[in-house]
């Protein structure tokens with residue numbers, strides 16, 4: 012009697028263990044199969060925007076943890092040639108490389124709307140990049156002054172600590188310094204006019220080059236990995 016009960020317990024335990032293993036295996040497979048991640052890898056996004064949307068090359072933007080709706084609109088605008096940007100060091104518009112990767116020379120998209128939707132949903136869930144350490148140390152007073160200017164001129168749209176923007180607006184905290192500067196300059200000089208960027212024009216028009224650099228000093232050092 013006793014040994015029968017014992018084997019029943021063993022049997023039940025084995026079943027429970029097998030079920031647990033099956034669940035973790037299914038979870039792992041699901042992770043691997045995330046269609047957004049797969050499409051991100053297959054469509055060369057990773058080559059420019061880095062693994063999991065972090066550690067993008069040159070002054071290209073990090074995308075991990077960015078707002079999905081915002082990203083979708085930007086991808087569409089870049090593919091349609093509506094967001095070009097100022098010339099990069101090679102003399103081509105900043106977004107030209109991405110457009111070339113996603114649109115054929117005949118103007119046919121190489122990526123479907125569904126893939127774009129999956130990619131941005133996956134990217135938005137990824138852990139944001141840690142701040143890139145500055146080339147030269149930034150004085151604490153300068154960061155403070157950048158924060159003060161941010162609160163006065165930018166917070167109404169980009170939100171508290173630049174992390175809680177209005178719906179569909181970009182999160183700019185922790186973004187790369189050089190990218191932040193080029194975008195502010197491009198919006199100021201109207202090299203970038205797509206989407207809602209005109210809403211920012213009257214604000215950035217009044218900023219000096221040093222104001223812009225100081226804002227980027229503050230914004231680029233906000234650590235989104237610590238909440």
Ligand code: HEC
Nearest residue numbers: 054055056059071072082085095096105106108109112130
């Ligand atoms: C050849 C390099 C390259 C490839 C490939 C590429 N991108 Fe980009 N991407 C860029 C650059 C550079 C910019 C910034 C353009 C600018 O400065 O105006 C950008 C901008 C973006 C933005 C806007 C970010 C923001 O904060 O405004 C999104 C979203 C984006 N890319 C997503 C993707 C996705 C998704 C893929 C793959 C389907 C992809 N990119 C492929 C280089 C690339």
Ligand code: HEC
Nearest residue numbers: 164165168180181191194195205206207208210211214226
């Ligand atoms: C009236 C609202 C508004 C104000 C004020 C505003 N912004 Fe923006 N900003 C936006 C919107 C909307 C976008 C996205 C534009 C688009 O749709 O392409 C944007 C885009 C940006 C970008 C580019 C983000 C990216 O990922 O490419 C940066 C950087 C930025 N803003 C910084 C600032 C700073 C710094 C200030 C304050 C000096 C500021 N903005 C003030 C609305 C605003």
